[in-house]
Amino acid sequence: MHCKTRSILKMKRTVFVILSLLFISLLKGYSYNASLNSSSDLIGKRAPDFRMKDINGNLISSKDTKGKVIVLNFWFAACKPCIAEIPELNEVYKKYKTDTNVVFASITFDKLDRVNTFLKKHPLRYPVVADAKDICDVFKTTGYPTNIVIDKKGNYFEYITGGYSQIGHQISSSIQNALDNKKPVLNSAAAGSxxxxxxxxxxxxxxxxxxxxxxxxxxxxQNYNIELKKDENDKKYFLLKKKKAILKDGNN
Known part of the structure; x- marks a missing residue:
């Protein structure tokens, strides 16, 4: 009888331990997923106020764009995923450029000289804001490219970080949904950022x-590219590689 009682108690303790471990693992998993989708936490929250001028001297500010949908693109010249998405961004701009209820801005911390050189090779139709590290900081942008859509109430409606294979379709859909006062669809950070x-x-x-x-x-x-690397301990770091000089005959 005593042996049977001890067996039952032991079984109950085992079940309790298993359930406790399962509960803890679920909590850990939730925290992990939440950190992966941290950008989604911004959706529906108030976007910061901003004031900036594009490279043509046009003012773009949260004060002057109230009641409009704002589409922001954050990039820098050495970012390959940023370059890859430009054709799709240009198509989005072409679709909505005549809509006075939609405002575009493409923002980079790169200096004006570098931006002008970059745009000759990679034409970007968005109004471009150069030397804007302060705006990048205001929006706490650390992933590139980052595309943000702000709704007519001034709240985050879309926030996508990283190279995204259907970025044009996603931004276009978000713009239209924001114009139609529909609810945003949450998206996690894309690969390639x-x-x-x-x-x-x-x-x-x-x-x-x-x-x-x-x-x-x-x-x-205009002299460095950036690459994500891992050291011998498998820790990530960013390597800044100086570009090779290109000679007049085209050889490095």
Whole structure:
């Protein structure tokens, strides 16, 4: 009898432990997924106020765009996923450029000289805002490219970070839904993004570590590309590689 009672108690303890571990694992899984989809947490929340001028001197501000749908694109010249999505962004702009209820802006921390050189090779139809690290900071943009749609009430409606194979369709759908006062559809961060912040590790080809602010300065020049790497301990870091000089005959 005592043996049977002990067996039952042992079984109950085992079941309790298993259920407890399962509950903890579910909590951990939830936290992990929440961190992956952190951009989705912004949907429906108030977007920050902003004031900026495009490279043609036109003012774009939250004050002057009240009641309109705002479409923002964040990029930089050395970002390959940013370049890849330009044709689709241009198609979106072409579709809505005559709609006075939709405002576009393409924002980069790159300096004006580099932006002008970049646009000659990669024409971008959005109004472009250069040397705008302050605006990138206002929107806390650390992933590139990032595409944001703000609804007519000034709230985040769409927030996509990273290279996205159907970015044009997604942005276009979000614009139309925002114009029609429909509810936003949540999307997780897309693959292919270049995401970094003050806590990221940056290295030069020499192996020297550099600060975040110094990395931004180098990326803002016309001389560096950025690549995501892993060290011998499998820790991620960003490698800033100096571009090779191109000789007049076209050889490196």
């Amino acid at each position: 270049i995401t970094f912040d003050n806590n990221s590790t940056f290295k030069l080809e020499s192996g020297d570590l550099i600060l975040y602010k110094d990395a931004i300065v180098l990326l803002s020049s």
